[in-house]
Amino acid sequence: MSTGDGRGLTLTAPARHGQSGADVSGRGAVQTSAVRKVLDRDRVARLTAALGTRSIVLVGIMGCGKSSVGRRLAQAIDLPFVDADTEIEAAANQTISEIFAQHGEAYFRAGEQRVIARLLKSGPQVLATGGGAFMNAETREEVRKAGISVWLRAELQVVMQRVRRRGTRPLLQDPDPEGVLRRLLEEREPVYALADLAVWSRDVPHETVMNDIVAALEGHLGLPPAQD
Template structure:
């Protein structure tokens, strides 16, 4: 499938939202490559600006501080050239972030079920919210609490264990292509 030849340009930033482990960074990077546009990651931008990891920011400054920086970064990235933007799992929960994304971009929920998410994150040590006595139960609680927010996304793309990153990226591009306000076609 030659996506690049069929599509002229990304008209607004596509913002990947969803749970940790949904593939926002990996799939987002592949989507950006397919469309020939920049890939940005709001968490990476925060880490670079703070010169410390997200876990260190959470520990030193707290989650409210992190969330405020996250909103600032998302607002800045939404006003730059259209790109594929990966956000942290909690970013879409904030009404301010959802409003920013709705006004200047399009939200794409990478929907994955709890078992798949757990398989992907259970061995990661970089997830500060899962540093609990029972991380699987913590993940379930986060999943259930966040689901109503993710369901507000403009586009949802279902993940599955047998889909590669490239397969998911193609699914996302196909979903974006249904939106003439997002992708301009030849």
């Protein structure tokens, strides 16, 4: 359920925590055996102990793989996976496209900020945020206090190819979606660069990018590198 206060969404539905890293959306289950080959139990234990109560917060432009890679990462390190956009839709009982169409982007961003602040109180978890969420200074501060932010970097043509497959991104409902995406990258990349870590998302198996994130986290947390 949602109510409007004139400043943005008041999202009151409870967060659906306890989700595993498995793909609960029905768009293709994570291959657990393949993921498990990447990380052994001791490595997972060291990483999660070093994280403590902090969340791993994935940021970056739409189509960079925050949800698909995030699910696999959560599965591999035995943490819940939470998609902020999914939580917003569940709380508002509307799709993000409907929220944009009926209330506008500013209204959506206000609700997004509130939802992410709420979710960060429930760590540790792997939290995938929307493409514009990290642009909010208050959200960045909440993430800094409660998590480790990871920017999934991606080239324009890579993300454009990915978002074309879905065609449901509200900000790309424009005669020149590639031009819009290019502008968004130019505006947002300097802010994404404020994240604690940056990992390239590219056209390789999701597990490869996931393993890159784990290695970056281990370095950030001062853990020994994995042995080949």
